[in-house]
Structures are given as structure tokens and as C-alpha cells.
Amino acid sequence: MRHVIIGSSAAGIAAAAEIRKHQKDAVIVMISKDEHVHSRCMLHKYISHERDVKGLDFTEENFFENQKVDYIQNEVISVLEDEKCVLLRSGEQIPYDKLLIASGAGSFIPPIGDLRTADNVFGMRNLSDAQAIDKMADSAQNVLVIGAGLAGMDAAYAMLERGKKVTVLEMSHRILPVQLDAHSAEVYQRKFESKGTIFYLGRRLEKTISGTGGQICRVVLDTGENIDCDVIIVAAGVRPTIDFLDKSKVEAGRGILVDACLQTNIRDIYAAGDVTGLSGIWPNAVKQGTVAARNMCGIAEKYTDTFNEKNMMNFFGIVTLYLGQICTRKDEVVLTEEDRNVYRRVSIREGKVTGVLLQGDISNAGVWQYLIKNEIDISHIKKNIFQISYADFFSVKADGEYRWKCEGQNFKF
Template identity: 45%
Template sequence: MRYVVIGASASGINGAKTLREIDKNAEIILISKDEYVYSRCILHHYISGHRDVEDLNFSDKNYFEKYNIKCIKCVEVVRLYAKKHEIHLSDGRMINYDKVLISSGASAFIPPIENLREANNVIGLRNLDDAVRIKEIASNVENVVVIGAGLVGIDAISGLMDSGVKITLAEANDRILGIQLDEYAASKYQELFKEKGVDLKLSIKVEKLIVDENNNPKQLLISTGEKIPCELVVVATGVRANIAFLEGSGVEVDKFGLIIDERGETNIKDIYGAGDVTGRNPIWPTAVKEGIIAASNMAGINTVMTDFFGSKNTMNFFGLPTMSVGMINAPDESYKEEIQIEGNNYKKIIHKDGKIYGAIIQGDLSYTGILTQLIKEEIDISKVKKPLFKIDYSDFFNIKENLEYTY
């Protein structure tokens, strides 16, 4: 049996490892466009100089030797022929497979703003090459603009914070981390970034990138009419699934990415998928789970993805830790919001009919364990008489024979 895994990030590395753990004698080939294995979640630490390439590696020591996996590095898959069970590579090679795991991930999306796609020194932050370029260019310029205030954009700013450049953030939303945080929690980080000298341009639209005669960034024109000086632009406005090589293959995709079921299977036999290539729930723990489940089914172990709980976000900027999970704001008046503010500690819980749908905890995170469990397991808290912020595991020690909780 020959398994081929496309991609060396969370789902691919864990998928290949799972294949070897189940099938000791199979041939396993992993194809990666990268030279190294690294975590995309901590690329900003490379930019800041806190980690080198080796420190970015999240896999086991001597991973490929330990699990007897052949790795083909620095090449891309350009075409997959499902009927022939063939994969064609950018270096001209062709590889046959018995079963394949598509975990090719996603790439940074550069929006169609005038000059943004054509100019030099306009970079997404998605892979190690991006981080290397950002670090090199930032050491030789004075002004950097980051477009997009999601986690990637904020990570980029954090990585550049001590590089000596003037940083401006351009964001269409009225706050940073708009998907992860509500207005209050976001405002705490905004205050800290401002104290560090970051110029926040919120609730604006980027109109045009003004370039010089050499097509290098000069200024960013925003909807207020202001022209922001910049010699480097980091774009963090989302990603697109890496599925171009599937064109004409018959493998089903949609506007988000690769379509898989709860077993990681695509619509074509022997072809599986996992991770960011699906364009859904782009969170590291989910990608790991999907890779393991898809690989298990490839190797004949029937497994399904029943736990899609992957909407938890944790962050820590300037020593202020925050976790958000599920909803961050009540969608309508039928939901209740409980808020507690004590100094730098902020807690918010959104609930309805005895079920917690979301929460934000900032500062002291000691409550996040029980809170995450309550949301994940959809535990009914309607019969608990104490305040929501005082609930602990002891409130659910008694369980009936039919597994119902008693209070």
C-alpha cells in the first residue's frame, strides 16, 4: 500500500504519523512545498527574533526517520489525476498512489485593490518564506502598514513591534480582532497597542496603494483621504484554499475549498482531505483531529469526526491573556449576557434556556477550563442556583444512572 500525503502542516504531519502507527508496512510519501516543518501559528516569533526555524518545528524529533516517511520537499503538486491515481509535481515527477490525503492548506489572499497585487514588498503572512521576507525588508525600511486586524494581522504587528519601524494598522471593522473579541475586550488591547506607538486606523477602507517609479510602496490611500507612508505592506485579509491542482480531477470543491465528510472522505474513492484546504473552521486543533481521522479511515480504522468544537481562541498580547469561545455577542434579545469586571479581569457569558453559547475571559483565565467544558458538552446550567461565574466541577458530581446531571 502506498499512501501519499500532500502538505506538511498540522493535518498532514499528524495524518502521516497516524498512517504509520496503524500500518507498519505501508509506503508513506509526504509532499511539501516547504523545506521545513513549522507552525504557522508562531511565525511572528520568527519575525521578532524570539525563535529560529528549528524552534518553529512542531513535529517529533527526527520525525521522518522515526516514522519511516519519505519526504519530498520544495515541490508543489500541480495536478491530480483521480482515475489514474497519479500526482504530478512541479519538478516534472509523477507519483502513483493507492490512497491520498489532501492537506495542502491555504494561501494568503491579497484583495483586488489598485496596485496591491502588483507592487513589490506586499506580503501576506502565511508561510515561513513570508516571515523571512517581512523580517528582512523591515530591517531596511521606516514605515510598515498592516492591512487586517484579525489574529494574523495582530501577530504580524507583535512580531514587528521591536524592529524599530513605524507601524500603522488599517482595518475596516470598528475594532481589532472583531471575530474573536467584543468591543470591551478589544479596547483593552487597542489601548496597549497605542501605548506602544501603533497607529490604529479603524472603520476605514483601503482605496489604493501609491507606488514609486520602481513599483515599490510609497503611501496607502484610505477612505478618509489620508495617505499613510509605507515601504512594506503586510496583508492579513484572509486566505484561500490551495485547490488549484484539483481542477479537472472530479474531486468536489465549493467556494470555500475541498468538500469532505465526517470521515475525511471526498466524493472520490481513495481520496481524503483534512485541514485548512477545506476552508472551514481554520483552527489548529481541528486540523489535527481531521488529519488523524482521515488517516485512520485511509488505513481501515472506521472513525468519524463527532467533535467539531474548535471555535476557542486564546491570545496573550502585552501580558494580558484572553480566551473567547463560541458567540462573542448575543445575537438577539432572547439571549442573556452576564458581565463581570474586576480591575483588569473581564468575564462575559452568553446564555439562553440553560445553555451557554459563548464567553470571553480576559485577565485571569482560571475559569476557562470549566467554562469550556460547559459549552463543549452543552451542559444544562439552568438548575444551578449560584452565579454563573462561580460554577465549578463540584456542581456536576452527581449523575443519575441514565447519565443525567443532578444538582
């Protein structure tokens, strides 16, 4: 069997390792534009000089040799499904029996003013972006970050660490609007402000003003306000990387369309990770890569994930973990608890926990994860919900085995 994987990031690497587990003799070929395997989540650490290129590599030592994966550094420019091969920029054709598309997503640069053409504007997606930002940061003083999501705040944090004057522009009225609620976002915003960051929230970029040499030196907002800048980092969303499928029959909408087993509309072609548009976070890309790989090996498995979000962030030593859904629906009850530097927030629907946010102390995270994943009804718990523990759900049998306290409820380990 000959497996070809496009992409060498979270989904692609997880898929290669999983295929090797099940098929010792299969040929695995990985094609990637990346010169070095790297974690996108760590790019800010490269910019702040905390890690070098090697430090961004998330694979185990000698991964490609040990897993017998042939790595081709090149760009796929077309998928020729009738011939069952992919065409590379170099002109070479690489045949496959099973193909996994794990080509991820790319930065979206809005078509405003000179944003797409100026040479001091960068996305924040690939190592090459981080390398370009790093180089530019040597001479730049005023850094404008557009977008206050995770990638944007990572970039802002890295630039603060480099001693730059950082300004953040965000359309939403608060930072990290997808990941956090208003309270926890404000905790971080205040910290950033105390280090000199200026925020323009609830505003849009309207036009750019370029100086000599093709660089933007100032932007104008919809409010008429002006911001001077030497470098602009755009972290205003991503788009799935599917341009090389233009002439193929693989169907895509806001991402490549897949069935429950992550197979596309074309037999033997699978997709996993950010390119499917099912999720935009690392753990889910890994899980999709793993599930797709099993199906490619003939082990039928469906992709399911109760968590549409599960993530952690850490700015200025304040750690935050969020699980499940943070944007609350009208039929949900939200409970919060605040104690000095610790903040906890739980949303509950029909007796079941749908989302949890823990800031400052994440020590009880395992219990919350368990409750969400197993959709456990907690309506019988009468005590303060923030003091909930495994002991509320289990008793221990004489032989030491855990026993479920609530009869009639199904649960999974």
C-alpha cells in the same frame, strides 16, 4: 498500503502520525512545498527574532525518521484520480492507494492598486513570507498592516518588537472582530496604542501610490486619508489552496467538499485542515487530519467539533482564551464580569453555555470547556455563574468514582 499526504503542516503531520499508529508497515509519503516544517502560528516570533527556523518546527525530534515518513519537497500541480497518482512540478508522478489533501490556505491579497504586484507587499502565511518581511524590515520604518485579525495583530506585534512605526488598517470597527468582543478587543487596542500603533478602523483601502522601484509608498483610504508606508503586510483573509485541482474531478466550493468522514467526492481521496474551509484554526486542522487518517486506515470515524472556535492569544502579557461562539445570537443571554485586569464573558442559550471568553485569567477554563463540550444544562445553578466549578456537577461515590449530580442528563468525558 501506500498513503500520500499533500501538506506538512497541522493536518498533514497529525495525519501521518495517526496513520503510523494504526499501520506499522504502510508506506507514508508526504509532499510539501515547505523547505522546513513550521508552525504558521509562530511566524511573528520569527519576525521579532524570538525564534529561528528550527524553533518554528512543531514536530518531535526526528519525526520523519521515527515515523518512517518519506518527505518530498516539491509542489503538487495536479491530482490524476483515474491513474491514482499526483503530478509534481518536477514532472514526477507519485502513486497512492489513499490520498490526503492537506494543502491549507494562502493569503488573499485584494486586487486594489498595485497590492498584487509591488515588491514591498507581503502575505503572512508561510515561512517564506516571514523571511521576506524580516529582510525588508531591516531598512523599513513605516509598516502598514492590512487586517486586524489574529495574523494581522501578530504581524503588528512583531513589528513593534522590531521598533517599527506600525499602522493597522481594518474594515471592521474593532480589532480581532472574529475572536473577541468589543470590550476585550479594546483592552488590546489600548495596549497597542500605548506602544505607538495607529489604528484606522472602519475604513477601506481605496488606492495605492507607488514610488520609484516598484514599491508602494502611500495608500489612500475611502475616507480620503493617506498613510505613508515602506512595507505592507496583508492579513486580510485566506483562500483554500486548491488551484492544483483545476483539472481534477475533486469537488470544491469555498474549500474542498468532504463528507462526515472527510472523504471527498472521489473514493480514496480525503481532505483535512484549512483546505476544507470547515475551520481556520490549528487545533481543528489537527483534529481533521487525525480523523481523516483513521478513515484512511479503515477505522470509520466522523468529524465532529462542538467548538467552531477555540483559541488563545497573548499580547503584552495579557492572555485571552475563547471557546465556542463569541458572536452572539439574538436568543442568547450574555453575562460579563470585570475585575481589575480580568474580564470574563459567557453566552448562554436555552440553559447551555455556547461561548466563553476569559481575558487576564484563564484558570477556570477546563470547567467551561467541559460545559460547552457536553452541552450541560446549567439552568439549575443558582449561584454566580462565574464562580461555577466541577463541584457543582459532580459528587464523589464512596469508592472515589465521580458521580453526575443531575439525574437524567447525558454527558461525555
